[in-house]
Amino acid sequence: MDLNTVRDVRDARQRVPWRDGDAWLGGGTYLFSEPQPHLRRLLDLSRMGWEPLARQPDGSLEIAATCTIAQLSRFAAACEAPAAPLFEQCCRAFLASFKIWNMATVGGNLCNGLPAGPMISLTAALDGSVLLQAQDGSLRRTKVVDFITGAGRKDLGAGELLRSVALPARSLACRTAFRQASLYGLGRSGALVIGALDPLDGSLAVTLTAATVRPFRLWFPLPPDAGALHDAIERTVAEGDWFDDVHGLPAWRRHMALRLSEEIRRELTELIELTGGAGR
Secondary structure: OOOOOOOEEEEOOOOOOOOOOEEEEOOOOOHHHOOOOOOOEEEEOOOOOOOOEEEOOOOOEEEEOOOEHHHHHHHHHHOOOOOHHHHHHHHHOOOOOHHHHOOOEHHHHHHHOOOOOHHHHHHHHOOOEEEEEOOOOOEEEEEHHHHEEEOOEEOOOOOOEEEEEEEOHHHHOOEEEEEEEOOOOOOOOOEEEEEEEOOOOOOEEEEEEOOEOOOEEEEEOOOOOHHHHHHHHHHHOOHHHEOOEOOEOHHHHHHHHHHHHHHHHHHHHHHHHHHOOOOO
């Protein structure tokens, strides 16, 4: 897509005052996919030099906003953390070409805030938090589940930049289960559910995305039975929270989310029974 209203592209390392019509440019796979008549200037983040992925001294993982899907996939292939398979599963949920994989960024997927965004699914399920930088240089952190406030809506001020997303070491040690449903074989996710079983205390987190307008992460101190899980989802997700578009009606999305959540509950509960503990 030729963005013919854009008059200037600036290197983001050259700090310039934010103005109406500005946008951060990461990989550009969304910006250049459809008309953006409101844009006048792009601030290019590609030369910021941020390390794509870095393990911190406390064992957590810091993922730069400019980390591409291809870089995340390569990291997951070499990572020995129990949650590592989930990274590749969420990367594959894009159903995108290698060209998109090599350009699309983790930060861009989060900032789009789309219900089917698989990087939202991944980071919300692993209790991730985003680091946001304001125009005055001040920083703040917020949970991914709070950062995404609705379909295409996020807690992001004018000119605020998503710098990175952090995943706790404890989340990386979790055993995970992944389920995805689409109306078509190669269609956009209509429901994507992830379970994370904590090996330390046996707690279970079930995260609903794609079926809902924003991520919902339900935490249980111990794995619930089928009825308790069903009731918790029904209490937490209001009728208006089920997403509605050409990729699935709300009633179908609700049905699939409930079905996939129960499959995940059974899978991780059976894992406890097989290992004699919480995934050990």
